[in-house]
Amino acid sequence: MAAKTAKAKKESLELEMLLEWYRQMALIRVFETNAEKAYQEGNIAGYHHVYTGQEAVAVGTFAHLEAKDHIVTHYRDHGHALARGIDPKRAMAELWGKATGTSKGKGGSMHLASRELNFWGGYAIVAAHISLATGIALAEQYRGTDSVTLCIFGDGSTNNGYFHESLNLAAIWELPILFLCENNLYGMWTPAEEVSAVRDMTKKAAAYDIPAKQIDGMNVLNVYQEMQEAIAHIRSGKGPYFVEALTYRYRGHGAGDIEAYRTKEEVGQWREKDPIVQMSRYLTGERGVPEARLEELQAQVEAVVAEAVQFAAESPEPEVESLWQDIYAKPFPDSMSHSQGRS
Amino acid sequence: MAVKTVLESVHDTLWKAMEEDNRVVIMGEDVGAKGGVFRVTAGYLEQFVENRVIDTPLAELAIIGVGIGMAANGMLPVCEIQFADFIHPAFDQIVSEAARIRYRSNNAWGCPMVIRAPYGGGIHGALYHSQSVEAFFAHVPGLKVVIPSTPYDTAGLLYSAIHDPDPVMFFEHKRTYRLIKGEVPDNLYKIPIGKADRKREGRDLTIFTYGLMLHYAIEAAERVAKDGISVEIIDPRTLVPLDIDMILESVKKTSKLLIIHEDNEFCGFGAEVAAIVADKGFAWLDAPIKRLCGPNVPAMPYNHVQQEWFLPGVEDIEAAIRELAEF
Numbered sequence A: 001m002a003a004k005t006a007k008a009k010k011e012s013l014e015l016e017m018l019l020e021w022y023r024q025m026a027l028i029r030v031f032e033t034n035a036e037k038a039y040q041e042g043n044i045a046g047y048h049h050v051y052t053g054q055e056a057v058a059v060g061t062f063a064h065l066e067a068k069d070h071i072v073t074h075y076r077d078h079g080h081a082l083a084r085g086i087d088p089k090r091a092m093a094e095l096w097g098k099a100t101g102t103s104k105g106k107g108g109s110m111h112l113a114s115r116e117l118n119f120w121g122g123y124a125i126v127a128a129h130i131s132l133a134t135g136i137a138l139a140e141q142y143r144g145t146d147s148v149t150l151c152i153f154g155d156g157s158t159n160n161g162y163f164h165e166s167l168n169l170a171a172i173w174e175l176p177i178l179f180l181c182e183n184n185l186y187g188m189w190t191p192a193e194e195v196s197a198v199r200d201m202t203k204k205a206a207a208y209d210i211p212a213k214q215i216d217g218m219n220v221l222n223v224y225q226e227m228q229e230a231i232a233h234i235r236s237g238k239g240p241y242f243v244e245a246l247t248y249r250y251r252g253h254g255a256g257d258i259e260a261y262r263t264k265e266e267v268g269q270w271r272e273k274d275p276i277v278q279m280s281r282y283l284t285g286e287r288g289v290p291e292a293r294l295e296e297l298q299a300q301v302e303a304v305v306a307e308a309v310q311f312a313a314e315s316p317e318p319e320v321e322s323l324w325q326d327i328y329a330k331p332f333p334d335s336m337s338h339s340q341g342r343s
Numbered sequence B: 001m002a003v004k005t006v007l008e009s010v011h012d013t014l015w016k017a018m019e020e021d022n023r024v025v026i027m028g029e030d031v032g033a034k035g036g037v038f039r040v041t042a043g044y045l046e047q048f049v050e051n052r053v054i055d056t057p058l059a060e061l062a063i064i065g066v067g068i069g070m071a072a073n074g075m076l077p078v079c080e081i082q083f084a085d086f087i088h089p090a091f092d093q094i095v096s097e098a099a100r101i102r103y104r105s106n107n108a109w110g111c112p113m114v115i116r117a118p119y120g121g122g123i124h125g126a127l128y129h130s131q132s133v134e135a136f137f138a139h140v141p142g143l144k145v146v147i148p149s150t151p152y153d154t155a156g157l158l159y160s161a162i163h164d165p166d167p168v169m170f171f172e173h174k175r176t177y178r179l180i181k182g183e184v185p186d187n188l189y190k191i192p193i194g195k196a197d198r199k200r201e202g203r204d205l206t207i208f209t210y211g212l213m214l215h216y217a218i219e220a221a222e223r224v225a226k227d228g229i230s231v232e233i234i235d236p237r238t239l240v241p242l243d244i245d246m247i248l249e250s251v252k253k254t255s256k257l258l259i260i261h262e263d264n265e266f267c268g269f270g271a272e273v274a275a276i277v278a279d280k281g282f283a284w285l286d287a288p289i290k291r292l293c294g295p296n297v298p299a300m301p302y303n304h305v306q307q308e309w310f311l312p313g314v315e316d317i318e319a320a321i322r323e324l325a326e327f
Helices: A002-012 A015-040 A057-062 A078-086 A089-093 A128-143 A157-160 A161-172 A200-207 A220-235 A264-271 A275-284 A291-314 A320-324 B006-020 B060-070 B084-098 B134-138 B150-161 B214-225 B244-254 B269-280 B306-310 B314-326
Strands: A068-074 A118-124 A149-154 A177-184 A212-216 A241-246 B002-005 B024-028 B054-055 B076-082 B116-120 B144-146 B168-173 B183-184 B195-201 B204-209 B232-235 B238-240 B259-263 B290-293
Touching: A002 B084, A015 A089, A015 A220, A015 A291, A015 A320, A057 A078, A057 A149, A057 A177, A057 A220, A057 A275, A068 A078, A068 A128, A068 A275, A078 A089, A078 A118, A078 A177, A089 A220, A089 A291, A118 A128, A128 A149, A128 A161, A128 B060, A128 B084, A149 A157, A157 A161, A157 A177, A157 B290, A161 A177, A161 B060, A177 A220, A200 A212, A200 A220, A200 A241, A200 B076, A212 A220, A220 A275, A220 B150, A264 A291, A275 A291, B002 B006, B006 B024, B006 B183, B024 B060, B060 B076, B060 B084, B076 B168, B084 B116, B084 B195, B116 B150, B134 B144, B134 B238, B134 B269, B144 B150, B150 B168, B150 B183, B195 B214, B204 B244, B204 B314, B214 B232, B214 B259, B232 B244, B259 B269, B259 B314, B269 B290, B290 B314
Parallel strands: A068 A118, A068 A149, A149 A177, A177 A241, A212 A241, B024 B054, B024 B076, B076 B116, B116 B168, B144 B168, B204 B232, B204 B259, B259 B290
Antiparallel strands: B002 B183, B144 B238, B195 B232
16 A cells, blocks of 8 residues: 555656656766766866765755755765756866866865855865754744755764764754765775664664654655655754665775775675666656657766866866955955965 | 943943844853853843843854854854863864855855853863963964953954954953953944054053953053053954054064963964064064963963962063063
8 A cells, every 4th residue: 555655656746857857867977977087087186075876865855955945065065066956067167176166166076065056065074064054054943934954964974973962952942954864884984884883873863852764865766755754844843854865885985995895796786776777767667758868868968067077177277366365254454464475 | 431340341242232133142051041151141031032042052063063054144143162161172163164164165155153252260260261272263264363351342342243254253361251340331332353452552662462461461561660661562452363563563662572471382372473573573673572471281270379370470570571671
């Protein structure tokens, strides 16, 4: 009976919406592949973490969000930025450190952001953004809006003090915040089970009496349906909600990861649950979408990403002057200028 | 104008600023029902709605982290850290997020928050209730650091800090709370952040100091005045931004500089002032720049003899003035 209802629910979803989710996931996948290529070619530097494999979590969750909602996330943020609608050209340019990037080259891979989209960005101090998100939600509650703040973090964050202090506050103040733990099984190179006293992260939310559930994060339809209840709960003023999405990063922690901590078999097992392949099968099978339609979408996102790479390559470097800009709302007097002695 | 203590000045300014603008909220440990450990916010919970006077758990990193989120999302929070010594768990939030959010977002977001913290010794608070922390934060571009020393400055600077578009560290010397009294206008007024104040006019040497030491320096200057030594005292009021022009102007006139703070000497704020004056005022100096500071020990001890030894006193300042005047 329950299975039948779920099936009926799935079938009631509009096909255009599903195709859009497919397109978003494909865009993220192609974007990340090209970002890795640019990294290998030396055009992107520094610390680079791709979202490949985790696409369904962002796409299925963000489908519920409105313009007034906020997203605050961790450093593996390319997929989140694209799912929220950041222009792939500006995202790619930021990875290249160019003046046309979302942070004009100041941020790079881990700090994509857009105020217009209430996308606060990736934060590179693990768990530190959880308290920021809690404050954003508190301000919305104070103003009496029904805005939802989505805070995304990994399994590693749940062992950190920020996580615990913030969940406690969100619970006692009944804040409109969705804590989304993307459990991809590894905190950098360390298996989550070795450093967390519990394997089921929802138990940590239970410690603060926050309603919580663990979901399959590899299937976008499932993510969408599971999130419905959580978002509705928060938007109706009932306080925070915690979701642990089980997912997997195909490509290691970051660029240059030799992945000695996991087996090829394990990676292979997760790849069998690939979110894009699952969606493709569902669309061409149960929903009767012709293969050609999906190929057309694939070609479309490949063109978008190729254009983004070209845009990044051709964009100018930021002016050196911008180093001293936006430190304060108004610059200090010349006598305190930080550029003294250097020009 | 009424005569108020530093404490009353904070209490009344914050109160009026909250009455004037409902974006201003206060949060911290025991700020509500208890009225704050020093009674700075006594009576607030009765006057303002509960969601503007927010009692928090003993969780400093969350107090500051949440404050940053509120500030960046349209509010004007004033977060209280009960003692400056307790601020360290929140150091990451202040340095990594509050100071950086405007820079990392190219001005898309700012962080108009105030972090108030009572600091300093002389109250037998011992190892974890006596510390001076200003140098840690003065080092961080993106933050402003304000240290008022009189009731008048406290009111004007606090009101400016609340409406400043950037994060302001607002350190109140806890020994001055009830000790120092002065006239304070009844209305809200602003003292610009970044303007020093010449607390005493003099010819023979310049003292740069703030907090409790400012009051000790004034007393010492009055003692030596009887012997014809004329001391000028510059109170920076804000360490960041620093009013370098006023310091240089004074040194140009007196040719001698004595820097006093109770924070320990090594890499203390005085080191920066000495470096600036050595660089830009070298030609005017008739003596080495001198520093009179707390000793380089990990914290202020409890024992009264040790505490007194840690804190520069009026006699120590008087001796330092006489020595430098004779150079």
